[in-house]
Amino acid sequence: MTSTDIELVKLSKNYGSTPIVRAIDLTVPQGEFVSILGPSGCGKTTTLNMIAGFTAPTSGQIRVRGVDQNGVPPEKRRVGLVFQNYALFPHMTVKQNVGFGLRMQGKNQADIDAQVKKALHSVHLDGFEDRYPKELSGGQQQRTALARAIAPRPSLLLLDEPLSNLDLKLREAMRIELKDVQRELGITFVYVTHDQEEAMAMSDRIVVMQESVIAQVGTPSELYSTPRSTFVADFIGKSNIFAVTPTRAEAGIHHIEISGTGLELLAASPEPDQTEIAYCSIRPEAARWIEGRSRPDRPLNILPVEINKIVNLGAYLEVWCRHQSDTVIKSLISAARGAHLKPGVNIELTIEPAAIKLLSK
Amino acid sequence: MNQIVSGFFWVSLVCVMAFITLPLIVVIAASLSPSAQVTLVPWEWTIRWYGDLVASRWLDPFMLSAQIAVLVSVISGVLGLLAAYVVAFEKCPGHAAIMSFLLSPLAVPQIVKGVAIVLFLSSAGLYRWVGTPGLIAAHIILTLPFAVRMIATAMFNFDKNLDRAGQSLGATKAQRIRHLLLPIIKPGVFSGMTFAFIISFNNIPLSVFLVRPGETTLPITVINYLEYSLDPVLAAVNVASLLFVLAVIFVFEKVGGFSAQIHGGSK
Ligand SMILES: Nc1ncnc2c1ncn2[C@@H]1O[C@H](COP(=O)(O)OP(=O)(O)OP(=O)(O)O)[C@@H](O)[C@H]1O
Ligand SMILES: [Mg+2]
Numbered sequence: 001m002t003s004t005d006i007e008l009v010k011l012s013k014n015y016g017s018t019p020i021v022r023a024i025d026l027t028v029p030q031g032e033f034v035s036i037l038g039p040s041g042c043g044k045t046t047t048l049n050m051i052a053g054f055t056a057p058t059s060g061q062i063r064v065r066g067v068d069q070n071g072v073p074p075e076k077r078r079v080g081l082v083f084q085n086y087a088l089f090p091h092m093t094v095k096q097n098v099g100f101g102l103r104m105q106g107k108n109q110a111d112i113d114a115q116v117k118k119a120l121h122s123v124h125l126d127g128f129e130d131r132y133p134k135e136l137s138g139g140q141q142q143r144t145a146l147a148r149a150i151a152p153r154p155s156l157l158l159l160d161e162p163l164s165n166l167d168l169k170l171r172e173a174m175r176i177e178l179k180d181v182q183r184e185l186g187i188t189f190v191y192v193t194h195d196q197e198e199a200m201a202m203s204d205r206i207v208v209m210q211e212s213v214i215a216q217v218g219t220p221s222e223l224y225s226t227p228r229s230t231f232v233a234d235f236i237g238k239s240n241i242f243a244v245t246p247t248r249a250e251a252g253i254h255h256i257e258i259s260g261t262g263l264e265l266l267a268a269s270p271e272p273d274q275t276e277i278a279y280c281s282i283r284p285e286a287a288r289w290i291e292g293r294s295r296p297d298r299p300l301n302i303l304p305v306e307i308n309k310i311v312n313l314g315a316y317l318e319v320w321c322r323h324q325s326d327t328v329i330k331s332l333i334s335a336a337r338g339a340h341l342k343p344g345v346n347i348e349l350t351i352e353p354a355a356i357k358l359l360s361k
Numbered sequence: 362m363n364q365i366v367s368g369f370f371w372v373s374l375v376c377v378m379a380f381i382t383l384p385l386i387v388v389i390a391a392s393l394s395p396s397a398q399v400t401l402v403p404w405e406w407t408i409r410w411y412g413d414l415v416a417s418r419w420l421d422p423f424m425l426s427a428q429i430a431v432l433v434s435v436i437s438g439v440l441g442l443l444a445a446y447v448v449a450f451e452k453c454p455g456h457a458a459i460m461s462f463l464l465s466p467l468a469v470p471q472i473v474k475g476v477a478i479v480l481f482l483s484s485a486g487l488y489r490w491v492g493t494p495g496l497i498a499a500h501i502i503l504t505l506p507f508a509v510r511m512i513a514t515a516m517f518n519f520d521k522n523l524d525r526a527g528q529s530l531g532a533t534k535a536q537r538i539r540h541l542l543l544p545i546i547k548p549g550v551f552s553g554m555t556f557a558f559i560i561s562f563n564n565i566p567l568s569v570f571l572v573r574p575g576e577t578t579l580p581i582t583v584i585n586y587l588e589y590s591l592d593p594v595l596a597a598v599n600v601a602s603l604l605f606v607l608a609v610i611f612v613f614e615k616v617g618g619f620s621a622q623i624h625g626g627s628k
Contacts, residue, residue, distance in 0.1 A: 027566075052525075052529060054525060054528075074528040075528045075529070075531050075533055076531075077529075078531065079529060080529060080530075081525065081526060081529035081563075083522050083525075083526065085520075085522060087522035087523050087526040088526075089523060089526070089527075089541060089545075090545065091544045091545055100530050100540075101530035101531055101532075102525070102534075102535055104530055104531045104532040105531055112587070148526075148530070149529075149530075152530060152531065159532060187378075232466070257408055290611060310522070
């Protein structure tokens with residue numbers, strides 16, 4: 001788990017004069033599941049294609065196990081690939097598809113058969129050997145594509161939105177399977193997705209990309225609890241994001257005013273690294289509804305609000321609460337507790353100062 | 362209302378089918394005519410005219426036509442494949458223009474081409490090429506655009522991700538062409554070859570300029586014969602050559618599996 005598998009050093013790609021990927025630095029240790037997460041068009045596929053060798057970087061370096069990959073053709077990189085549209089060979093059976101990489105390496109038939117069997121077993125496709133791709137469901141095609149990529153035992157697997165053509169239920173099941181396969185085989189996964197839930201569920205680390213640059217790298221919980229920008233706060237999970245002006249700071253507590261409302265909040269989170277405070281982010285579950293409790297004598301934000309709207313999310317309600325300053329804060333309340341809440345009802349929201357994240361932009 | 366509309370479509374279909382098959386039925390009936398004059402009597406027929414077909418007068422031109430068509434088909438397939446690859450994958454300069462240029466031969470009447478070829482051969486001092494070599498070359502000029510277009514279309518439809526998948530699995534370019542590209546575009550290649558075969562086998566307008574006396578192709582022999590007589594033997598020749606072409610299409614289809622492609626199916 002310690003040795004470095006891939007290193008991206010100042011990796012950049014321009015198409016014409018348009019920068020598509022700008023000076024990306026990233027180190028991925030052997031066996032890690034790292035996701036590249038970002039909105040459509042931010043350069044995820046381009047980055048992946050550079051690692052695979054299909055696209056030459058404009059500048060910067062890609063090292064795989066310490067070896068510079070510049071000029072190494074894709075077929076020599078031994079990097080597995082799983083495509084969004086699976087790209088199964090339509091004229092070959094499942095067995096032939098999965099055995100293709102081994103056959104190209106010149107392995108003998110007995111070895112190929114044994115490894116194909118193993119690969120199919122690890123994706124739960126035993127018994128499908130002789131089907132053609134068009135005789136498989138979307139999920140089975142997806143598994144075949146995965147088996148085909150892992151059968152030659154690459155140390156690195158690149159996956160470009162492999163689950164996005166599947167329906168929600170199957171997608172959720174496949175997340176767990178993918179993660180299991182990855183852990184069992186100890187292969188490094190670089191997983192591209194624009195679905196933050198998917199990235200959160202599977203990854204050891206997430207690289208959040210925003211318009212050709214890395215916005216933040218961290219474990220799922222780091223990104224969730226300490227986003228460094230409004231972009232990350234908004235992209236990872238849900239968030240109440242407000243433009244704020246700091247008024248004063250004492251004893252580690254920042255007094256901030258939500259711009260244009262006069263509502264003052266106390267925030268105890270660290271200051272943003274860059275420049276001054278410009279925004280704050282409050283997770284909906286941090287805006288808690290606490291009934292009949294005496295006021296503690298430590299700093300605490302307590303806001304009397306009126307319920308504006310209730311969105312039922314199943315186990316939870318997303319309750320839109322309006323403060324008299326006209327600030328609307330979304331709060332997450334368990335459906336059981338909030339069963340009797342209705343628009344127009346007045347409640348009190350409590351927000352810990354530590355739960356208010358200060359952001360620069 | 363819906364029934365009327367749908368009925369209208371059905372009637373149209375029947376008319377189209379009748380229109381296409383009627384000449385065929387007439388020719389078949391004529392070939393079975395009981396007397397040497399073509400007469401159509403439904404309850405009297407004979408197959409004796411087909412016996413005449415083994416005479417060298419018909420058999421020799423048939424063999425020549427078949428040989429030329431096979432050669433034209435194979436050469437068109439090979440050259441078409443190589444040319445299409447460059448157009449579709451190497452993205453040679455002006456590949457889009459080349460694709461549309463390949464349509465233009467359809468705009469030039471074959472008669473004009475025939476004259477041009479004869480003029481070229483005689484002015485280049487290659488008049489001795491008139492005859493079989495000239496026929497093969499001329500037919501290839503005619504069939505190559507079809508072959509290249511059909512094969513290039515198959516290549517354009519080839520999912521580039523398959524090639525990338527092969528590449529990431531360690532396949533070299535030669536391996537990818539052999540194991541991925543060729544098997545997948547095979548139907549396109551075979552449909553191009555089938556077209557080439559049929560165009561060559563049935564060709565009159567070009568061949569008429571290039572055949573040598575005593576060495577004529579089947580369609581030219583038929584035309585020459587027609588000048589003197591219209592009899593059941595001629596009908597029998599036509600039916601037989603039609604059956605031959607159908608058999609060839611059937612065999613090519615079995616080997617190449619292109620019917621789905623021609624019919625617009627996906628796989
Ligand atoms: N060959 C190319 N020539 C010019 N521009 C390109 C090329 N390939 C990609 N781009 C541009 O680069 C940007 C990033 O593309 P990329 O495919 O990496 O996005 P992505 O993050 O994978 O998006 P998605 O989630 O939609 O797949 C896009 O704006 C795209 O238009
Ligand atoms: Mg993409």
